[in-house]
Amino acid sequence: KQEVTQIPAALSVPEGENLVLNCSFTDSAIYNLQWFRQDPGKGLTSLLLIQSSQREQTSGRLNASLDKSSGRSTLYIAASQPGDSATYLCAVKDGTASKLTFGTGTRLQVTL
Amino acid sequence: NAGVTQTPKFQVLKTGQSMTLQCAQDMNHNSMYWYRQDPGMGLRLIYYSASEGTTDKGEVPNGYNVSRLNKREFSLRLESAAPSQTSVYFCASSELGLWGNQPQHFGDGTRLSIL
Numbered sequence: 288k289q290e291v292t293q294i295p296a297a298l299s300v301p302e303g304e305n306l307v308l309n310c311s312f313t314d315s316a317i318y319n320l321q322w323f324r325q326d327p328g329k330g331l332t333s334l335l336l337i338q339s340s341q342r343e344q345t346s347g348r349l350n351a352s353l354d355k356s357s358g359r360s361t362l363y364i365a366a367s368q369p370g371d372s373a374t375y376l377c378a379v380k381d382g383t384a385s386k387l388t389f390g391t392g393t394r395l396q397v398t399l
Numbered sequence: 400n401a402g403v404t405q406t407p408k409f410q411v412l413k414t415g416q417s418m419t420l421q422c423a424q425d426m427n428h429n430s431m432y433w434y435r436q437d438p439g440m441g442l443r444l445i446y447y448s449a450s451e452g453t454t455d456k457g458e459v460p461n462g463y464n465v466s467r468l469n470k471r472e473f474s475l476r477l478e479s480a481a482p483s484q485t486s487v488y489f490c491a492s493s494e495l496g497l498w499g500n501q502p503q504h505f506g507d508g509t510r511l512s513i514l
Contacts, residue, residue, distance in 0.1 A: 291441065319500055330403070330489055330505030331442075338500050376441070386458060387503070389441030 289314045289381050293390035300367055301398050308362040308393045310377035315355045318380040322351050322362050325374045325392065334375075335362070339382075367397045401425050403506035405490050411512045412480045420475040420509050422490030430493045431473035432503065433457075433465060435486040442489065448473055480513045487511070 290313045300306050310320070319338045323331040335344045335351040337360070343352040350363040364371055374392040381388065406421045424431065429450045434442040444457030448467040462484060464476045473492075477484060487510050491503040 321502060323505075328507070330507045331491075331503075333502035333504070336500060336502050378442075386444050387442075389443075391439060391441050 289317075289379060289388040291377060291379055291388050291390040293375075293377060293393050295393060296391070297394040297396075299396040299398060302367060302369060304367050304397075305363070305365050306367055306395075308364070308375050308395070310360040310362070310390055312358045312360075312379045312388070314381065315358050316382035317355060318382055320351075320353055320360050320380070321378045321387070322349075322360075323376040323378065325376060327373075331376060364395075367395075369397050369399060372396050403490055403492055403504055405488075405506035405509050407509060408507065409510045411514065412477075413514055414480060414482060416480050416513075417476065417478050418480065419477075420488055420490075420511075421472070422474065422506060423472045424490075424492040424504070425471065426492060426494075426504065427470070428492035428494050428504070429470070430495060430499075431467065432491040432493075433463075433473070433475045434489045434491065435459065436489060436508070437486050445475065445488075482513050485511060485513045 292311045321336045322334045337344050337353040348365040353360045374394045376392040378387045378389045403424045432447040433445040436442045446465040448454045451470045466474045487508045489508045490506045493503045494501045
């Protein structure tokens, strides 16, 4: 059974810092991995999707990497801003593409 | 664009009552999903519909039924609500089904409390 872990559960950084969020998964036979953002009281917004054959994806200040062999993905946020404050979730689609398994998220606060 | 719209946004039920959560998407997506989100747990898939006319069980289907009314709409029904079904329910859609590499688009959720 695939398990997805995100550490830390919460993180507070001052504005302008570069930061890394971590996601680990137990079964390396994945189809893809996605990073989402969730604002309080809202649904999930897809940020980046990395296919199993890819090593990284970039969108603006965000860069996500994937290392299947070690069962890890990182989301790098450059020059953090208060507007980046949210919960970040990673989700792994397993190799049979039957389901997405979500982590419990990292709650990020960027302070002025 | 509205994207994925869920109604209602909040609901309180008594144990044993029934209700239907509504979901509609305007992106012409083929696949739709229902998840629940509970504190300390990741989102869990309840049911999904890979295409109009098909539905399949997800990870936690017990106590729920679904209907894919048409390409746009996918409803979730609780026939006899139980306190364990207190949760935030999210509907999502994607262009292709589970085999696609397209992201899922989520609604803002329905916060359901069962007393």
